Amino acid sequence: MKLDVELTPREQVPRWMGYGTPVFTILAALAVSAVALLALGVSPLAAYRLMFVQTLTTSFGMTETIAKAVPLIFVGLAVYLPLKAQLWNIGAEGQLFLGAIAGSWIGVNVSLPGYALLPLMFLAGGVAGAVWIAVPAWLRAKLGINEIITTLLFVFIAAEIKNYLVRGPMQAPGANFPQTAQLPVAARLPELPVIGFPAGIVLAIAFVAVIHVVLNYTRLGFEITFIGANDEAAEHAGMSKLKIYTVVLLSGGAIAGIAGVSEIAGVQGRLRAQFAPGYGFTAIPIALLGRNGAVQVMLAACFFAVLFVGGSSIQTLLSVPAAIVDIIQALVILFLITAEFFKQYRIDLSLGERPDPGATGSVEGDL
Amino acid sequence: MTEDAYVRMEDITKTFPGVVANDEVSLSIRKGEIHGLLGENGAGKSTLMKILYGLYTADEGRILLDGEPLEMASPQDAIDAGIGMVHQHFKLIPRLSVSKNIVLGMREPSARFRGDSDGLLSALTSARAVSGLARRFTLGLDEPETEIQSLADDYGFDIDVTSKVWELGVGERQRVEILKALYRDVDLLILDEPTAVLTPGEADRLFETLRELATEGLSIIIITHKLDEVNAVTDRVTILRDGEGVGTVETADVDADALARMMVGRDVLFDVDKEPVATGETVLEASGLRATDDRGIDALAGVDLTIREGEIVGLAGVSGNGQKELAEALVGVRETTAGRITLGGEDLTHASPRTFIDSGVSFVPEDRHVEGCADDLSVMHNAVMKGYGDEAFSDGPWLDYEATAEYAERLVDEFDVRGITDVEEITAGELSGGNLQKLILAREMVREPDLLVANQPTRGVDVGAIEFIRERLVEQREQGTGVLLLSEDLDEIFDLSDRILVIYEGEIVYEATPAETSRRRVGLEMNGGDAGPASRQVAVDGGHGESR
Numbered sequence: 001m002k003l004d005v006e007l008t009p010r011e012q013v014p015r016w017m018g019y020g021t022p023v024f025t026i027l028a029a030l031a032v033s034a035v036a037l038l039a040l041g042v043s044p045l046a047a048y049r050l051m052f053v054q055t056l057t058t059s060f061g062m063t064e065t066i067a068k069a070v071p072l073i074f075v076g077l078a079v080y081l082p083l084k085a086q087l088w089n090i091g092a093e094g095q096l097f098l099g100a101i102a103g104s105w106i107g108v109n110v111s112l113p114g115y116a117l118l119p120l121m122f123l124a125g126g127v128a129g130a131v132w133i134a135v136p137a138w139l140r141a142k143l144g145i146n147e148i149i150t151t152l153l154f155v156f157i158a159a160e161i162k163n164y165l166v167r168g169p170m171q172a173p174g175a176n177f178p179q180t181a182q183l184p185v186a187a188r189l190p191e192l193p194v195i196g197f198p199a200g201i202v203l204a205i206a207f208v209a210v211i212h213v214v215l216n217y218t219r220l221g222f223e224i225t226f227i228g229a230n231d232e233a234a235e236h237a238g239m240s241k242l243k244i245y246t247v248v249l250l251s252g253g254a255i256a257g258i259a260g261v262s263e264i265a266g267v268q269g270r271l272r273a274q275f276a277p278g279y280g281f282t283a284i285p286i287a288l289l290g291r292n293g294a295v296q297v298m299l300a301a302c303f304f305a306v307l308f309v310g311g312s313s314i315q316t317l318l319s320v321p322a323a324i325v326d327i328i329q330a331l332v333i334l335f336l337i338t339a340e341f342f343k344q345y346r347i348d349l350s351l352g353e354r355p356d357p358g359a360t361g362s363v364e365g366d367l
Numbered sequence: 368m369t370e371d372a373y374v375r376m377e378d379i380t381k382t383f384p385g386v387v388a389n390d391e392v393s394l395s396i397r398k399g400e401i402h403g404l405l406g407e408n409g410a411g412k413s414t415l416m417k418i419l420y421g422l423y424t425a426d427e428g429r430i431l432l433d434g435e436p437l438e439m440a441s442p443q444d445a446i447d448a449g450i451g452m453v454h455q456h457f458k459l460i461p462r463l464s465v466s467k468n469i470v471l472g473m474r475e476p477s478a479r480f481r482g483d484s485d486g487l488l489s490a491l492t493s494a495r496a497v498s499g500l501a502r503r504f505t506l507g508l509d510e511p512e513t514e515i516q517s518l519a520d521d522y523g524f525d526i527d528v529t530s531k532v533w534e535l536g537v538g539e540r541q542r543v544e545i546l547k548a549l550y551r552d553v554d555l556l557i558l559d560e561p562t563a564v565l566t567p568g569e570a571d572r573l574f575e576t577l578r579e580l581a582t583e584g585l586s587i588i589i590i591t592h593k594l595d596e597v598n599a600v601t602d603r604v605t606i607l608r609d610g611e612g613v614g615t616v617e618t619a620d621v622d623a624d625a626l627a628r629m630m631v632g633r634d635v636l637f638d639v640d641k642e643p644v645a646t647g648e649t650v651l652e653a654s655g656l657r658a659t660d661d662r663g664i665d666a667l668a669g670v671d672l673t674i675r676e677g678e679i680v681g682l683a684g685v686s687g688n689g690q691k692e693l694a695e696a697l698v699g700v701r702e703t704t705a706g707r708i709t710l711g712g713e714d715l716t717h718a719s720p721r722t723f724i725d726s727g728v729s730f731v732p733e734d735r736h737v738e739g740c741a742d743d744l745s746v747m748h749n750a751v752m753k754g755y756g757d758e759a760f761s762d763g764p765w766l767d768y769e770a771t772a773e774y775a776e777r778l779v780d781e782f783d784v785r786g787i788t789d790v791e792e793i794t795a796g797e798l799s800g801g802n803l804q805k806l807i808l809a810r811e812m813v814r815e816p817d818l819l820v821a822n823q824p825t826r827g828v829d830v831g832a833i834e835f836i837r838e839r840l841v842e843q844r845e846q847g848t849g850v851l852l853l854s855e856d857l858d859e860i861f862d863l864s865d866r867i868l869v870i871y872e873g874e875i876v877y878e879a880t881p882a883e884t885s886r887r888r889v890g891l892e893m894n895g896g897d898a899g900p901a902s903r904q905v906a907v908d909g910g911h912g913e914s915r
Contacts, residue, residue, distance in 0.1 A: 219766045222755050226748065229741035236700050236730065236738045237752040238721030 021339045022289050022296075026303065029331035036327055042318050050317060051310025061309060063196060067267055069305035070200035071096075074259030075283035076290060076297040077211055078129075078252040082147075083287050084215060085228040085248045087140065089133065091151030092256040093280025094158035098132040099125030099257025100264045101162055104180050104271040105170060107187030107264070114186040121187060122203075122261050129257020130250045132158060137249035141242045147249070159276065166273045178273035189266035200262040205298070207255060212294040224248060256280060285333045304329070372431075373398040373586050374419070374450075374555055379428035381414055388414040391428070392612040394605050396555065401577055401587045403597040403604035403618070405630055407829040409786075409799050411610040412590045413455075416557050419588075420452045421445035451553030453544045455560050455827065461533035466515045468532055469547045519546055523572045534662050536687035545573070555586045560827060562596055568685070568890060574600040592630070592829045594623040595858075606630055631831055641841050646865070647676030648711075650818050650849035651697065656706035658696045666692035668873035669706065674818060674849040679840065681864030682853045685893050689873035690853045691733055694822045697851065698730040699723035700738075711817060724753055727817035731807055731824050733853075735800070739807045742796030746787055749795045750775035750810055782809035783835065801832030808836060812843055819843060822853040837863060857886050871895050 034044035055061035075092045082089045089095075103125040110117060136150035163178070165171075172181035189199045215221035227234040227244045235241055259279060264271055282304055290297030311325035372395035381389040389411045396402050406412045417423045419430065421439035430437045432448055439445050445452075459468050516528045524542045532540060541561065548556055562570040577587055577600060591597060597604050597618060604621075606613040606629045613629045651674040660666040666689040674680050684690050695701035697708065699720045707716045710726050718726075732738035740749040751760060751771045760770045768791075775790040782805045787793050795803055804824065811819060821840065825833040840863060844850050854860050860867055861881050869877035869892040877892040 217766060217768070218764045219756060219761055220764060222748070222751075222766050226741055226744065226752065229744045229748075230737075233738050233741050233752065236698075236720060236732060238719065238724045240719075240721075 021336070022300070025289065025332055025335040025339055028335045029328050032331050033324060033328045036324060037320065040320055042314075042320055047314050047318060047320060047324075050314050052306060054313060055306050055310045059196075061313075063198075064309045065302070065305045066197045066201050068308050069302045070198060070204045070266060071259040071263045071277065071279045072282060072286060072301035072304055073204040073208065073298050074255050074262065075279045076286035076301045077207055077294065078256035078259065078280075079283040079287035080290060080294065080297045081211060081224075081255070082248045082252045083228075083291060085224050085244055086231070087245060087249060088148045089151050089249065089252045089256075090148050090284065091133070091136070091153075091155045091158075091280065092252070092259075092283045093276075093278065094151070094155035095129035095132045095253040095256035096260040096263070096277075096280050097155075097158040097162045097275075098128040099260030100271055100275065101165060101170070101260075102128035102257070103261030104183065104264050107183040108170075108181050111184070112186065114188075114190075117186045118189065118265065121265060122258055125257040125261030126254035127257070129260065130254040132257070133249050133253030137246055137253070140249065141245035155280065162271070162275070163273055166271055170271070172270075180271045182270050183265065187265055188269065189262065198266045200266045203258075203262065207258075208294045208298045215294065220247070256283075282329065285329060285336065288336050289332065372396060373433060375431040376415070376419060377428050377431065379415060379418060379425045379430075381411075381418060381423060381425050387610050389418070389425070390610045392607065392610070393428075394612070394615070396586050396588060397603075398586055399581050399584045400602045401581050401589065401600055403601035404588055404590045404607065405592065405594075405597055405604050405626065406607035407592055407630060407801075407831060409609075409829075410607040410630075412607055413559060415607070416452065416559065416588065416590055419445070420450060420557060446551070446553075449552075449554035450557065451548035451551055451555070452557040453541075453548050453559060453561060457540050457544055459532045459540055459543060462531065464531055465526060465528040465535075465543050465546075466512045468543060469515055469528070469550050470511075515546070515550065518550060522546070522549065522576045536691070539687060542569075549580075553585070555588070556580070557588045557590070559590045560592070561589060562591070562593065568894065570596070571599075594626050594630075594830070597626060598623060608632060627830065641863070642845060644677040644845055644865075646678045647847060650674050650676055650711060651851075652707075652709045653697060654707050656693070656696055656708065657704045658692045658701050659704060660689075660692055665704075666873050667696065667703075670870075670873070670875055672697075672851075672868070672875065674851055676817075676847045676849055677844055678865040679844050679850040679852055679863050681860035681867045682851060682870055683855075683857060683860050683867060683889055683893055684853075684870035686855060688870050688893075690870050691822065692873075693870065694730070694733070694820050694851070694853055697818075698728050698820050700730070727815075729811035729814065729816035729819045731804075731811055731819070731821040733822040733826075735803055735807060736796070740795040740803065743794055745791050746779065746784075746793050746795060746798070746806060747772050747775040747790040749806065750778050750790070753810065754814060778806065778809035778813060781813065782806065782839070784809065801828035804828050804836065805832060808839060812839060815846065816843075816848055818849050818851070820851045820853070823855065824852070825854070825856065825859060857889060860889070861886065869893055 030048065034048075037044040037047050055065060075096060078092045078095065079089050103121040106121045106124045107117065110120065112120065132154060133151065136145075136147050136154060139145040139150055140147040166180060167178045170180045172179060175181075191197065192199055192202070215224065223234070223239045223244050224247075226237070227239060227241060231241055263277065263279075264275075268275060286300045286304055287297060289300035289303070307325050307328055311322045311328075314320045314324070315322040374394075374396040376392070376394040378391045378393055379389050380387070380391050392411065392415055394402075394404070394415065404412050404416065414423060418425045421442045421444050424440070430439070437444075437448060439448070442452075460471065463471065512528055519526050519528055519542075522545075524546060526535075526539055526542055526546070532543065535543070545558070545561065561573060577589075581587055581602075589596070589601060601618045603615055604618050604626070605615040606626065608630060651672070653670060653672040656667055656670040656672070657665065658667045668689075670689075670693055672680075672693075682690055682693070692701055696703050699715065699718055699722065703716065707714065709715065710723070710728065713726065715723060715726060736742055740752065747768075751757075751774060754760070754774075755766060755771065759774070760767050772790055778784070779787050779790060784798070784802045784805045786798055786802050795806070798806065804827075808821075808824065811821075819840075824840065825836050828836065837859070840850060840852065844865075852860065852863055864881055867877075867879055867881060867884060867889060868875050869889055871877075871893060872895070876896065877889070879888075
């Protein structure tokens with residue numbers, strides 16, 4: 001007697017599943033992570049209360065969360081935008097490094113008042129991020145070379161360039177640490193008046209709004225959506241894959257570069273060798289969770305920001321390793337993929353003779 | 368009639384949310400008969416067959432095989448019971464060879480363990496325990512190529528089984544699918560619109576094959592909405608309409624008109640009234656056109672072609688002779704390697720697809736789902752797929768989605784596209800074949816093109832929609848559009864065309880008006896003018912071909 005698992009293609013995907021997926025995914029990831037917490041002898045309820053309630057109800061927690069959310073929103077968008085055209089920007093981390101390098105170089109070496117210096121830094125960071133993705137973008141658009149591999153490999157090159165620069169040309173004069181000089185005050189992002197949130201959040205929200213508008217109200221957005229849905233039909237319709245691929249990838253790179261600047265100018269204050277936040281990789285589950293729209297990307301980024309901040313508070317208060325955050329993050333990805341599967345197949349379990357394994361047909365055609 | 372039934376489906380009911388796809392439908396198939404299942408798109412034919420093939424489970428009713436109730440939870444159960452199905456949408460792996468595709472899913476153990484060689488090693492490998500393990504853990508993809516090739520040749524399928532599936536045209540892929548089922552030794556073979564992609568000659572050869580198989584005791588169900596097919600090959604036919612069984616009749620007892628009435632529920636016009644139209648100036652002129660196919664092999668060997676205002680030029684040919692490439696070259700989506708294309712006197716050689724579109728060229732591609740629309744996007748998106756940049760919808764970089772939705776609704780109304788509640792909600796993939804084709808046609812025609820290239824515009828759509836599409840094509844011609852009609856349906860070519868061209872091996876080999884030629888002649892030219900393989904085909908449809 002064997003346990004028999006049977007998969008049946010769904011005849012119709014229930015509508016609630018589409019909307020419920022992100023929520024289900026997050027809850028399932030938290031539920032499974034509870035096992036890890038229990039294994040550590042920590043009550044999951046207490047841990048989750050600390051992680052979420054505490055983080056969201058104290059002003060310190062909120063400020064920290066927003067500070068984390070800013071770069072995550074940017075990199076989330078940097079992955080989300082190309083994803084709309086069915087391209088995977090896996091290398092947002094590398095573009096973020098380049099943005100951070102360009103931003104800190106301007107910040108340290110150019111002296112201008114803040115209102116001119118900061119925009120210049122962001123501009124330089126954006127350009128640097130775009131330049132960094134330009135080669136993979138060109139290879140993809142022109143020659144059809146898989147962007148997943150090229151963008152990822154460029155991360156390692158970017159990391160080494162950064163390591164070289166902070167130990168060489170950009171190293172703070174007279175210091176031994178592998179880092180640049182401290183950014184002057186003019187090059188630091190201020191806090192918002194009254195609420196005290198980092199000012200980067202305003203820029204991040206502005207980008208969310210711009211991308212939302214571009215995708216939903218412009219011809220460019222129509223082309224991006226169409227190429228993402230069926231690139232062959234899009235080419236028949238006279239759309240240029242070359243143009244759209246270039247636009248979304250370069251924009252994605254630029255936004256990731258801006259994330260790097262906002263992190264340096266808003267949080268770090270200088271570029272260090274060990275600066276490797278991993279945001280560019282967290283961006284992937286963020287973009288997947290929020291793939292239904294730019295606003296959803298922002299919400300997903302905020303969720304991950306809460307996870308990070310809450311994760312460090314349970315680390316300090318409950319002595320739970322912050323790795324729990326990595327576990328939750330990994331589970332979110334796993335459950336997202338699983339949810340996709342459950343959307344398409346119904347699963348029946350039964351005990352009995354196993355039928356010969358073999359090809360099962362899929363459902364296509366009219367009724 | 369029930370006693371001798373090999374397979375019986377009794378009172379099958381299947382509902383989907385909001386739709387009753389099958390409402391107490393019964394069907395009985397005798398051993399060795401060819402049974403037609405006739406109905407319009409959406410009548411419930413495919414649903415019924417998917418139930419019989421174990422893809423769906425019926426809500427009510429039962430299936431009897433040889434008098435025994437048959438419980439099927441998956442297609443595997445159906446295959447085990449000796450039921451095979453050739454789907455309309457191909458289930459092939461493009462990267463693998465034809466023969467690999469055929470053995471795939473058979474779970475043959477690797478050749479080493481099949482025990483068909485002599486010697487000590489074979490004694491070991493054919494030992495029971497070993498072969499049991501082998502069956503489970505090895506997969507024999509070292510396919511018996513010669514065996515499959517001879518099977519293909521026996522059935523008159525002109526296929527090289529060593530070639531990769533992606534290199535094959537749609538018609539050839541269909542033949543691989545049929546071969547796959549035949550190779551599996553089934554007792555009941557379900558064919559879902561098998562001739563949709565075949566030329567008349569190929570279809571006749573297939574019918575012959577099917578008749579032979581039926582004499583050998585194989586039961587065959589053919590899902591179709593083509594009346595002449597029912598007459599040509601079936602013994603009995605069951606008609607479905609709106610999910611209900613209208614009845615089962617002996618094919619010999621009914622004529623096409625009666626069948627059409629049963630199927631559509633009203634009288635259907637088969638002949639399109641065509642007013643003579645004075646042809647005007649030259650719209651398109653192509654000279655010495657050469658292009659390669661997707662594999663980089665020459666597909667067009669210097670095509671010269673002229674299309675004038677107000678004429679329909681029909682291009683006939685056996686699938687894979689360059690018609691797809693020609694159509695694509697003429698609308699700018701396939702790069703030409705030599706030759707010139709001028710449109711209304713303007714040189715468009717090597718111009719972008721956009722330039723062609725803006726110069727008034729419309730295109731109805733062969734494969735609706737691949738090139739004609741984006742399945743996952745809304746009807747509205749697909750309706751303005753080409754026109755989204757028009758002034759009516761855009762203001763600077765902005766796109767006016769209210770205007771595009773209104774426009775989509777207009778297309779849906781004018782072309783009677785059914786199954787749409789909200790143009791922004793329903794996706795193109797949710798439409799039936801005929802309705803999607805109407806939508807694509809609407810998109811291509813409403814913009815009043817100078818040139819319309821339509822590749823297989825009525826393939827896989829139901830009788831009602833065919834009638835509608837043909838009328839629209841003729842109407843378009845009356846408005847002065849030059850139309851190039853590529854079709855594998857010779858009746859369609861003869862009914863609609865003002866001039867007929869035949870393409871063979873990448874060249875236009877024959878040109879005539881319908882009045883001065885015959886189906887026999889065109890059929891011969893399609894096969895390169897030699898009477899060998901074409902003679903049988905002509906023998907079958909030659910008679911009524913001459914008379915029309």
